[in-house]
Amino acid sequence: MKRFDKDKVILAVAAPLLAVVAALVITSAVIGVTGKDPLHAFAVMLDFGSKSDSQVWIINEAIPYYLAAVAVAVGFRMNLFNIGVDGQYRVAAFVAAVVGGALTLPGIIQIPLVIVVAMLVGALWSGIAGLLKTTRGVSEVITTIMLNSIAASAIGYFLQEGRLAEKDGNLFHTPNLPEASRFFTIPTEPKPIYGTIVLAVLVGVAYWFVLGRTRFGFDLRAVGRSQSAASASGVSVRRTVLVSMLLSGAVAGLVGMSTLLNVSHNYGTDFPAGIGFTGIALALLGRNHPIGMALGALLWGFLERTGTQLEFEGYAQEVVGVMQGVIVLCVVIAYELVRRYGLRTQQRKVGEELAAQARTSDDKAEVSA
Structure with a gap:
């Protein structure tokens, strides 16, 4: 003991x-x-954030933030800076939306298929940076930033009428997912909580277990502390770096699932962007700990929700x-x-x-x- x-x-x-x-x-x-008056501002935020509709909004908003933070934290644990989570989740959600919109399978098959496709695409996209780092020594910071731009450009190219998208007013989006392949919600008042919160919880538990209770997690943390010492103890540094980048990308692929499966049911030009960079801040805020990052995601959602109310009170946005x-x-x-x-x-x-x-x-x- x-x-x-x-x-x-x-x-x-x-x-x-x-x-x-x-x-x-x-x-x-x-x-x-x-x-x-700062005290009045804090009072307004606490009052507005305590309302039931605000609490549901905050929880739903925290889901993609938390997943982005975990994706970043996987790399942080071994001193890898995966700055490309933003591009990874966007290209993953786009491909998953295209695949899901083209199929009409039963929901029990199609929903897991969409999720798996998103994880695979996210892992492959981040794996490019991992492969370049392990084979050519290219910094993952540079490659992931460049891959963000490539992802945005590729999505912009295919997200046009006559290619992989259709036009709806002034917006372009992929074909809608069938009704049967839309994720469940948890009934709460006045609005439901997205069922993808279950994915976030499972990812958090898996992150805690794999990195804290397995041999691979020990090797990953050892490489992060000292690559030379880890290599001397028999750990394959290259393999660990590549696998960690693949895992980080796989988690990043889940970031867009709450929007795709619970909200928009397609990938359009209005699909949320920038969540990956918020994940970097939340990983730092939560110190790479699953509970700390969850609290950070909820805090971020709280600030964004209550910030809108401050504008009505005359405070600068x-x-x-x-x-x-x-x-x-x-x-x-x-x-x-x-x-x-x-x-x-x-x-x-x-x-x-x-x-x-x-x-x-x-x-x-x-x-x-």
């Missing part, structure tokens, strides 16, 4: 607490500079963006400060223990003499 480490628990609580306090202080100062940026910066800085403090404290304790052992040895030597 592990011994309870009081100092470790204090440090774990101190980091998020420091980040929250700092974020509130800085945000209050920013709002105050605009000539508005940029306030929410400032809040989001300040929160991420405060979390990163706070965790780094706490980490350094904990490291210095640990070093001081080790030094004191070594000094005590040295004194004990000297005393014994004098007694024996």
Whole structure:
């Protein structure tokens, strides 16, 4: 049984607490500079966010955010920066929508097929960056950013009338998914919660188990700490890098499923973009922990939902963006400060223990003499 480490628990609580306090202080100062009352702004946000329709909206909005954060975190755990989640989920959702719109299978077959296609396409798209890194040493940051542009251009080319899309007013979209292949919803008032929340929960559990309870997860974290040490212990660094990029892309492929299967039922020119970059912020905010990222996704949804109400109260619409940026910066800085403090404290304790052992040895030597 592990011994309870009081100092470790204090440090774990101190980091998020420091980040929250700092974020509130800085945000209050920013709002105050605009000539508005920050306390009234927070009261409006809490009141509006506590309403049942807002809570359902926040949960539904958090689903793709959370999946994007997990996709990014898989790479972060081994010092891989998958900046291409945005392109991966968009191209995955597009191909899945095309495949799903072209088939009329029973829902019990077609829904899993659409999900699997999205995961495979996302994995293949991110696998390009993984393959280039392991075979040619090309930075995954550069390749994933370039693949984002390629994905957007390819989708724009095919998303035209007469190719793989049809026109509906001023919008172009893929053929609609059949009624039978649309995902279920959880009945709540006044609006239902998307059934794709089940996918998010399953992905979170799988992420926790694979990375924290399996040999592959240990190898992945070992490569992230030191590639040379991991290689010396028999871990195939190239294989681990490639597999982690494939897993990251597979999770990224699920990001667009809540919109595709629960909302639009097609991929159109109005399909949400930019979620992948939000996932980077949430992975940092949640410290790559499945629960931390879930709380971060809910917080992001809360800020976006309540931010619209602030505009009706006369606050600048940029306030929410400032809040989001300040929160991420405060979390990163706070965790780094706490980490350094904990490291210095640990070093001081080790030094004191070594000094005590040295004194004990000297005393014994004098007694024996």
